[in-house]
Amino acid sequence: MLFDIAFLFYLLAFLHIMLYFFLGYKNLFKITNLFILIGLLFNITFTINLFYIESNSPFDTIGEIFTFMALSMNIIYIILYLTYKRPLLYLLISPVVIICSIIAILKLKTVGIPTANKDFWLYIHLPFIIFGTSLFFLSAITGLIYFLQERQIKRKHFGLIFNRFPPLETINKLNNITLLSGFAFYTIGVISGFLWALSLQNISITTHPKIIFALISWIIFGIIILLKFIRGLSPKSGALWSIIGFISLIITYFTVITFLKG
Numbered sequence: 001m002l003f004d005i006a007f008l009f010y011l012l013a014f015l016h017i018m019l020y021f022f023l024g025y026k027n028l029f030k031i032t033n034l035f036i037l038i039g040l041l042f043n044i045t046f047t048i049n050l051f052y053i054e055s056n057s058p059f060d061t062i063g064e065i066f067t068f069m070a071l072s073m074n075i076i077y078i079i080l081y082l083t084y085k086r087p088l089l090y091l092l093i094s095p096v097v098i099i100c101s102i103i104a105i106l107k108l109k110t111v112g113i114p115t116a117n118k119d120f121w122l123y124i125h126l127p128f129i130i131f132g133t134s135l136f137f138l139s140a141i142t143g144l145i146y147f148l149q150e151r152q153i154k155r156k157h158f159g160l161i162f163n164r165f166p167p168l169e170t171i172n173k174l175n176n177i178t179l180l181s182g183f184a185f186y187t188i189g190v191i192s193g194f195l196w197a198l199s200l201q202n203i204s205i206t207t208h209p210k211i212i213f214a215l216i217s218w219i220i221f222g223i224i225i226l227l228k229f230i231r232g233l234s235p236k237s238g239a240l241w242s243i244i245g246f247i248s249l250i251i252t253y254f255t256v257i258t259f260l261k262g
Contacts, residue, residue, distance in 0.1 A: 002046035003067050007101040009039030010070065014094040021091055021164055029087035036074055036090070043071045059126040063107030068127065070100040072134040076178075080138070084174060086166050092141045121196035128189035129214075133249065135182030136221065140246035142175040143239035150236065172235040179228070179242055183221050190218050213252040220248050 013035035020028035046067060059065055077093050080086070145165055153168070166174070197211055224245045228238045 002042050002049060003101075003104060006039045006042035006046065006067075006070075007098075007105060009035045009042065010074070010094070010097050010101055013039065013090065014098055017087065017090045017094055021088060024164070032087060032090060033078075033081065036078065040071065040074050040078070043067065043074070047071065059123065061107060063104045065126070065130070066100045066104035066107065069130055069134065070097050070104065072127075072131045073097050073100070073137075076131070076134055076138060080174065080178075084166070084170060086170070086174075088164050089138075089141070089174075092145070093138070096137065121192045121199060124192035125189050125196050128185045128192060130189075132182045132184075132186030132189050135178045135185060136242075136246050136249055139175055139178040139182055139242040142171050142178060143242035146171045146175065146235065146239035168235065172238070175235070175239055175242055176228075179221075179225065179238075179245075183225055186218060186221065190214050213255055217249050217252045221245050 013032045016028050016032040016035060019025075020032060050064065059068065073093055073096060077090050080089055146168060149165060149168055149171060165171070193211065193214060224241045227233050227241065233241065
């Protein structure tokens with residue numbers, strides 16, 4: 001029930017940010033942020049309720065993991081908004097929040113992680129992986145915005161996208177911070193995942209598909225970080241690699257699911 005209410009406010013936030021994009025009234029994005037904060041309040045209350053009342057965690061079922069994904073996306077948006085004052089980031093984040101919320105509601109009662117496989121490191125691993133993935137998604141989104149803005153500038157076609165979204169310099173800063181932050185969170189998630197696997201007797205850290213593909217994803221983003229910040233990639237190339245990196249991450253996730261089903 002608590003997450004259903006959170007979903008309602010996330011949906012209202014999505015509708016209002018759409019209106020703000022087309023109409024441009026400042027009060028609309030203020031209302032959007034208010035709805036996000038109320039939704040976050042109910043989402044956080046739902047998570048706390050799992051811990052302290054139901055003696056559960058927000059990672060025991062697929063549905064609960066998706067509630068945490070929606071939570072992480074909204075928290076990251078609020079932090080970025082307070083830093084850069086760019087409300088239209090939510091226009092691109094909100095569809096994913098809505099999708100995560102719908103999946104969460106549909107899957108909340110599915111079978112969860114076996115009790116025998118639960119460990120302290122699991123509860124470090126999953127939130128950091130989720131936050132890292134959310135930040136990688138935002139780095140891909142800012143990369144996409146960069147290309148859209150650059151295209152409009154080259155064509156001298158200054159439409160809604162140019163007027164509503166940030167300038168290229170700000171987009172590049174957003175891309176950098178989300179990419180670096182995502183890599184930091186994902187690194188902690190991978191390390192804690194290794195420690196979790198070591199605590200389980202039925203998992204081989206050298207052959208388990210989750211571990212192998214998590215490492216592959218970490219290496220891919222590590223290479224992107226090196227190219228972007230050590231070799232000095234141009235903002236355009238950095239935006240492209242952010243998108244490629246996230247696509248590779250999604251591919252590895254689907255590959256893991258395929259392996260586990262097989």
